[in-house]
Amino acid sequence: MIDLYTWTTPNGRKVSILLEELGLEYNTHSINITEGEQKAEDFLKISPNNKIPAIVDQDTGITLMESGAIMLYLAEKTGKFMPSKTEDKWKVTEWLMWQMGGLGPMLGQVHHFTKFNPGKAPYAQDRFLAEAQRLYGVLDKQLADQKYVVGDEYTIADMAIWPWISRFEWQTVDLNEFPNVKRWYSEIAARPAVQKGYHVPKFTQDIPTA
Numbered sequence: 638m639i640d641l642y643t644w645t646t647p648n649g650r651k652v653s654i655l656l657e658e659l660g661l662e663y664n665t666h667s668i669n670i671t672e673g674e675q676k677a678e679d680f681l682k683i684s685p686n687n688k689i690p691a692i693v694d695q696d697t698g699i700t701l702m703e704s705g706a707i708m709l710y711l712a713e714k715t716g717k718f719m720p721s722k723t724e725d726k727w728k729v730t731e732w733l734m735w736q737m738g739g740l741g742p743m744l745g746q747v748h749h750f751t752k753f754n755p756g757k758a759p760y761a762q763d764r765f766l767a768e769a770q771r772l773y774g775v776l777d778k779q780l781a782d783q784k785y786v787v788g789d790e791y792t793i794a795d796m797a798i799w800p801w802i803s804r805f806e807w808q809t810v811d812l813n814e815f816p817n818v819k820r821w822y823s824e825i826a827a828r829p830a831v832q833k834g835y836h837v838p839k840f841t842q843d844i845p846t847a
């Protein structure tokens with residue numbers, strides 16, 4: 638049994654979507670980051686960086702923070718959503734790192750400067766919007782001649798990237814300008830596990846349609 642500590646954000650949804658795809662049993666603990674619950678002493682023991690998501694695997698006693706590490710752990714534990722072929726496995730790792738080090742942090746800045754504080758820091762707003770456009774372009778090219786981010790297999794790389802793209806409206810991105818991303822996004826949005834995992838720990842809105 639897995640204990641999942643999460644909130645309704647892209648990083649949280651990555652893990653709940655993966656748990657749903659895996660069909661693993663899990664208990665959800667809601668950590669309301671808008672109320673500062675991520676700063677509680679008890680949560681700090683599980684997530685030393687005070688951020689969601691985090692898990693405790695009751696089968697092994699392992700606790701983990703950092704969504705990318707959690708996804709790698711669950712993929713290894715179950716032998717699913719990570720290709721066995723060496724090259725493909727490293728390509729999935731590469732795109733997972735691209736999400737963790739680039740797409741997520743950059744789009745997170747877009748949310749702050751464009752969605753929540755528009756007009757307050759024009760330089761930052763322009764910089765992160767331009768970077769968002771560039772990253773969408775990189776993803777669009779990657780998806781031009783293959784079904785998923787790495788070949789024709791749906792993997793943890795897709796599950797890591799998708800929840801960030803699901804905030805395309807916050808990022809003022811027109812998905813029609815990125816037709817391969819649009820096709821990939823809509824296809825993944827239709828998966829029953831994604832539809833379930835998106836609404837963990839609670840319903841906020843329907844999955845945006847492209």
Ligand SMILES: N[C@@H](CCC(=O)N[C@@H](CS)C(=O)NCC(=O)O)C(=O)O
Nearest residue numbers: 646648670675688689690703704705
């Ligand atoms: N690199 C971390 C980032 C986690 C993260 O930024 N979590 C946000 C929500 S998406 C959070 O907990 N924010 C609360 C805070 O910063 O106080 C991961 O991928 O798990």
